[in-house]
Amino acid sequence: MPALTPAVLHILLALAGGELHGYGILKEVMRHTDGAVRLGPGTIYGTLQRLMESGWVEESDGPATAVDERRRHYRLTRSGRQALEAEVRRMEGLVRTARAQRIGARPSRG
Amino acid sequence: MTGHTGRPRPRGIGARVYGAALFLCPPAFRREFSTEMTRDVADAAEDMRSGGGAAALLLWIGIAADLAATVVVQWLRTGWPVLAAFSLAGAIAATRVAANMLLHEPLPVPASAHDRDLMTLLLLTGTVLLVIVATIVFTFWFARPVARRRRR
Numbered sequence: 675m676p677a678l679t680p681a682v683l684h685i686l687l688a689l690a691g692g693e694l695h696g697y698g699i700l701k702e703v704m705r706h707t708d709g710a711v712r713l714g715p716g717t718i719y720g721t722l723q724r725l726m727e728s729g730w731v732e733e734s735d736g737p738a739t740a741v742d743e744r745r746r747h748y749r750l751t752r753s754g755r756q757a758l759e760a761e762v763r764r765m766e767g768l769v770r771t772a773r774a775q776r777i778g779a780r781p782s783r784g
Numbered sequence: 785m786t787g788h789t790g791r792p793r794p795r796g797i798g799a800r801v802y803g804a805a806l807f808l809c810p811p812a813f814r815r816e817f818s819t820e821m822t823r824d825v826a827d828a829a830e831d832m833r834s835g836g837g838a839a840a841l842l843l844w845i846g847i848a849a850d851l852a853a854t855v856v857v858q859w860l861r862t863g864w865p866v867l868a869a870f871s872l873a874g875a876i877a878a879t880r881v882a883a884n885m886l887l888h889e890p891l892p893v894p895a896s897a898h899d900r901d902l903m904t905l906l907l908l909t910g911t912v913l914l915v916i917v918a919t920i921v922f923t924f925w926f927a928r929p930v931a932r933r934r935r936r
Contacts, residue, residue, distance in 0.1 A: 714853075716851055719813075745820070
């Protein structure tokens with residue numbers, strides 16, 4: 675499977691925590707990147723469209739606690755979660771390789 | 785995380801302009817997501833209000849850039865630019881062949897200025913007709929996978 679694009683990865687990661695609407699995804703991505711990544715609405719919905727076509731994300735009724743029922747909520751499907759897990763494993767492998775080359779390793783004290 | 789109240793927020797002029805600009809997107813994408821996108825932009829603008837002028841400016845620059853990229857990407861996904869390019873290329877190639885034939889196989893009688901005008905008119909009409917035919921053919925070609933998906 676080819677590497678996921680940054681937008682796909684961020685959106686899948688945001689939805690891994692539970693179902694969200696589009697603006698919720700935007701805020702969740704900003705939260706887990708400390709504000710470094712701000713996806714625009716076009717990027718979010720364009721990516722969601724592709725993810726729904728590939729069966730990785732589906733529309734949901736929204737959580738029971740949803741304050742605005744008119745919003746459309748989205749959640750990960752099983753295959754979406756599997757794709758995310760595969761990508762995280764791929765990235766872990768990359769990080770291990772980088773660490774073995776002493777790239778990005780924390781300097782040891784003493 | 786929902787991050788907003790259930791009450792609909794009044795939309796500012798920026799969100800309204802954004803909603804209007806979404807008409808640049810392909811109709812299918814617009815029908816599917818424009819309401820949500822406009823609402824998200826209105827919410828983002830409202831949330832950014834306390835951030836000051838510079839933050840708001842950055843937000844709108846980001847939104848404008850995102851919209852421009854979305855328009856291009858979504859139109860490319862429809863296949864229409866490829867369709868137009870193929871149709872145009874096909875029509876130009878056919879016209880070129882026709883023009884070459886006319887140049888190398890002269891008419892039995894010497895062509896007058898009036899005849900040349902008529903030939904130019906015929907070539908132009910032929911080009912337009914070829915573009916229309918090519919567009920129809922390629923539209924059916926591109927519509928096949930969509931129709932197949934809908935039948936499933």
